[in-house]
Amino acid sequence: MHLNAFLMGVGHHEAAWRHPSTDERRILDVRHYQELAQIAERGRLDSIFFADNVAVGPRVKRNVTAVFEPVTLLSAIAVATEHIGLIATASTSYNEPFNLAREFASLDHLSRGRAGWNIVTSGTEDEARNFGHETIPEHARRYERAQEFLDVVTALWDSWDDDAVVLDPGAGVFADPTRVRAIDHVGERFRVRGPLNTPRGPQGRPLLVQAGSSEAGKDFAARHAEAIFTAQRSLADGQDFYSDLRERVRASGRAEGDVAILPGVVPYLASTEAEAVALEREFTDLISPDYALGQLSRMLGMDLSGQELDAPLPPLPEEAAIEGAKSRFTLVKRLAETERLTVRELIGRLGGGRGHRSFAGTPEQLADDLELWFTHGAADGFNIMPPHLPGGLQIFVDEVVPLLQRRGLFRTEYGAETLRGHYGLPPVHNTRAGSLSTAR
C-alpha cells in the first residue's frame, strides 16, 4: 500500500485555521511544513504533496489555500528530511517547459532523488486572467498543450545521459559532449532547442503524478502518470474508477503496476466513533457559508453569490459544457442531485476535502476501511488529507500506520532511496549515447 500525505496550511478542512486544535499563525511558517514532512517521514509514508493554483482563491476574507509556490517550499523541506518523496503541483498552461524542467531537475538533485511533479492544466478563470487570457482556455486545448509541454519537459530531462557528467579534472572533462544533446523540439506550441542546463537528476525523471478525472484527464493519466490522485466517494465508485483507469493503462501499452491509484480520504479520528463524528461536526459548524459558496462557485465554474442556502442548487449544465475541472463538476453535481441536498447540506459535505471522501471513526475503523478499498480493487494506496494539521497527521501516523504495518499492508522501513523507488518504480535510465544532435 502506498500512502501520500496531502498537506495544506493547517488542514484540509476550510475552517481548520479556526479550530482550537490548530495554530493559524503557522500557515506562513516554513518550520510548520518541515515538521509536517518529518511526521510523515516518521510514518514511512511514500510522499508529501502540495496542491497549487495560480490565483488567489475566491473569498480571500475567509481563507487562502496555497500560499507558497510549491517547488520553493519543497526545496526548504527537502533539506530537513531524508527519505520522503516531495510532490509539487505545477501548471502546463502557465509555465515555460524549460523553466519547469529545470526547477524539478534542481529539486531532484537537492533532495537526492525525491522530486515528483503533479501535472495540472489549471481550470479556473481567475488563473487564466493572471496570464493574459480573458477566460479559461478550452479544456481540449489545455490537454493538447499539456501533452506537448510534457513531451518537451521529458526530452529536456533526457537531454543528459546518466553518465554525462564525467568530472575528470586531470583531462579537464566536465561532461562528455556526446552525452548531452540538443532536443530541437519544434511543435505547434513550443520551439525549444535544449539541452537543459541542469544535469540529469538522481531519478532520471521525477515521478509524474496526475489528478485529472475527466475523459481527457484519465487518458492523459493512463499514458503518463505514475501516481494518480482521485476523489471517489464510495467503494463502488472507487472500484469503477480503478478498473477503468487500469484498462486505459493497459490500452496505452503500459504495465498496470506502473501506476499507483490513490483515492483521497479526509480522516476524522478519535478513540470512539462518536467522538470522531463529533469532531467532524465541530469543523462543519465552523464553515463560513460565504467562503464555502466561493469554493463551490469555483468547483462548478458558476457564480453562486447570493444563492439561498436552504434551497437546492439551480439546475446545472452537462459536463460537456464545462471548460474548467470537468470531473470535479460532475462529482459535485451527482452528490447534490442524487442525495437531493440543499446548498447548506452540500457545503457541509464538501467542507473537509472539496469533494473528497470524509471518514469519521477510530483508527481501527479507518485501517479496516483502507484495507477494504485496497483489497477490493479500488486503490493501490491513499491520498491522506488531514482535516487539521499537525494533529490530524500525527494521529494518522501514530495510530493508523502501525495497524496497517501490523497487518502487513504497509512498509515498516524505507526500502528505497528515491520517490520512484517508494512507488516501486525503477529510475529512468538514459544511455542513448550519440543520438540526436550533440551539444557544442
Place this chain on the structure above:
Amino acid sequence: MHLNAFLMGVGHHEAAWRHPSTDERRILDVRHYQELAQIAERGRLDSIFFADNVAVGPRVKRNVTAVFEPVTLLSAIAVATEHIGLIATASTSYNEPFNLAREFASLDHLSRGRAGWNIVTSGTEDEARNFGHETIPEHARRYERAQEFLDVVTALWDSWDDDAVVLDPGAGVFADPTRVRAIDHVGERFRVRGPLNTPRGPQGRPLLVQAGSSEAGKDFAARHAEAIFTAQRSLADGQDFYSDLRERVRASGRAEGDVAILPGVVPYLASTEAEAVALEREFTDLISPDYALGQLSRMLGMDLSGQELDAPLPPLPEEAAIEGAKSRFTLVKRLAETERLTVRELIGRLGGGRGHRSFAGTPEQLADDLELWFTHGAADGFNIMPPHLPGGLQIFVDEVVPLLQRRGLFRTEYGAETLRGHYGLPPVHNTRAGSLSTAR
C-alpha cells in the same frame, strides 16, 4: 561597506574544479552551497548571490556554470541560515511575471525577509532558442519588456497591504478583502489581473539588484536597482561608473543612498604577494583554451571556434551593433585593444571572473585596495567572487573581513533582520487600503 559573496560551483575561475584545492564533486551537492552561505554569514556579509542563465553554456565538455535554478537552491539555503541575504537571478525575458512574483514572495517568507532579485534580460542566443525565439530579442525590446515586467511584479507584491492578513479565527476573517486588490494590469506585453496568491512578504518587496552596464542597463538600474553589481577593472573606471550611476540615480528622482554600487573582485589571497601571484598563475595554467574560447564567444556574441590563440582578436564591431550583453562586450573589446593582447593572453586575463577585476596579494593588501575604492568614490562595497570554493571564501572571511572590521569599515554584528536592512534600506510599506478594485 557592503559585501556580497557571488557564489558559483566550486569557484569563479573557470578551471576551479580542476584545482587541487577544490572537490569538484561538490558542484552537485546542496550541502556545499549551504556551507558556503554559512561561511559568508560567519563573516557578517550582507548577502550571497547566484548568477543564472537559461541555457547550457558553450563547451559543456569543459565546465558548466549555473547548474541549479537559483530560487530553488536559495530556498534550501534559507533554512540553513539565519541572517544573510539571498539574491537569485531571474530573467524578465523568459518568465511570466505572476510566477516570478510568487517565487520571490515565497522565498521572502521562507527566509523571513532575506530575498533579493537580480533582474536580467538574458542576452545570449542559446537562451533565446530555449524559449521559442530564433535569435536574441533586440536589446531595446528586452529592456522595454523588463520595464513592464517589473511594473507587473511590483504591483503584484503590492496587491496585499502590510496588514492584510488578519487571522481572526473567532470572526472567521483570514484576510481583509479591502486590503487585497486586483491590479488589472493591461499593457503592451502583459495582461495580469492579480492579486498575487502569496501574502506580502516580510520585506514588502524583495531587494532589487541589477548588473546591466549598457546605457539602457544603467538607466534601468538608476530607476529601480537597490544594489548594482558591476565589472570595473581600474579605480578610474570604477570612479567614472560610480559617479555616472549616482548622477543617473539623482536624475531619476531617487536619493543616492538608495543604491549600493558593488564592483566585482576576484581575490587570490596568500600570506605573501608572491604566493598569491603564484596561486593565480596555477589557475591560469589550468584554463582549457577551447572552453575559454566558448566563454569569449558568448561574451562577444560571435563564434570564435578555430581562432588562432597567439594572434589578436579579429576586428570587432561597435557596441551599437551588439544585441547581447553590450557593456560586457565593450569591456572585453577595450581590454583586448588597449593592451594589444593576443587571444591567449586575453583568455588568461578573463579566466577568473569573465571580465571582473582580479586581485592577487595578501589579505592586508586586499583590505587596503577595498578601502581605497570605498573611500575614493568608486564603490559602496564589493561583489566578492572567490576563484575557488570554499577556500577562497574562507580566507576572505577569516583574514580580510576582520581587517575591514578593525578599520571600522564593516559591521561586526548584523544590525538588521532583513536583506533590505543589511543594505540600509527600510522595508517597503504598503497601506493604500481600499485603492484600486478589491478582491472578491
